[in-house]
Amino acid sequence: MTCPPKLADLNRTVIEAIPVDRSNGWWTGLVRDRYTPTGELRLRLERYPPGNPKNRPEHIWRIRTDFWETEREAVKIFERKGGKKPSGVLPISDFYTVKEELPIREDGSRRVSLVRIEKKWGQASDRLYHWDPEDDSVKQKWTVGKQWNRLSNLATRELEGFQ
Numbered sequence: 001m002t003c004p005p006k007l008a009d010l011n012r013t014v015i016e017a018i019p020v021d022r023s024n025g026w027w028t029g030l031v032r033d034r035y036t037p038t039g040e041l042r043l044r045l046e047r048y049p050p051g052n053p054k055n056r057p058e059h060i061w062r063i064r065t066d067f068w069e070t071e072r073e074a075v076k077i078f079e080r081k082g083g084k085k086p087s088g089v090l091p092i093s094d095f096y097t098v099k100e101e102l103p104i105r106e107d108g109s110r111r112v113s114l115v116r117i118e119k120k121w122g123q124a125s126d127r128l129y130h131w132d133p134e135d136d137s138v139k140q141k142w143t144v145g146k147q148w149n150r151l152s153n154l155a156t157r158e159l160e161g162f163q
Contacts, residue, residue: 004048005031008055012036020154021147025050028147030063030154032162043162045142045151061128061142063155065162067105071112071128072152074104075144078114078126086115091136092129095120106133114144 004027005017012033019029027048034041047059083100090098096117104112111131118124130140 003027004052004055004057005029005033005046007052008048008057010056012042015041018154018158020150028151030151030158032158041162043155043158045155047143059142060140061130062140063159065159067112068155068159071104072156074102074114075126075128075148075152078102078116083114083116090115090129091131091138092117099124104128108133110139 003014003017003019006014010033012035014031014033016032017029018031019027021028027046029046031044031046032041033044043063045059045061045063046057048056049058078100083102086098086101090101090113092098092115096119098115099118100116102114104114106112109132111133113129114126115129116124116126126144128140128142128144129138131137132139
């Protein structure tokens with residue numbers, strides 16, 4: 001089987017791609033790469049759809065030393081207690097109905113929340129979102145799904161030895 005992160009045209013050099021799940025043709029895993037323009041080493045969760053004609057991940061979540069523990073803890077809290085009804089409209093596709101939100105952080109360059117969304121046919125899922133607060137564009141998203149514990153534990157172990 002090919003390695004989608006190595007095929008993706010993302011202006012980077014993939015150092016390591018660790019698959020965690022390949023069910024239903026999707027590739028989900030942890031990717032360590034070097035971003036070509038800056039030389040920066042990065043650690044990211046990536047999920048690629050079957051076929052993937054664009055050679056791009058459908059979902060990405062960057063694992064950053066200064067934010068990762070807070071994000072993991074937010075997922076644990078959300079799983080136990082849920083979130084609150086959003087006070088306003090969140091910049092999420094009209095295809096979804098936002099049921100709950102747990103804000104994680106907001107500053108001049110990012111707004112991050114954990115959101116429970118419901119698809120048109122009623123299926124709910126929890127998703128991490130990172131928006132640009134200036135224009136509300138989605139910069140990253142990650143569905144917290146059945147492999148979350150394996151992925152987050154792997155990312156935490158990898159982050160300990162990172163850089």
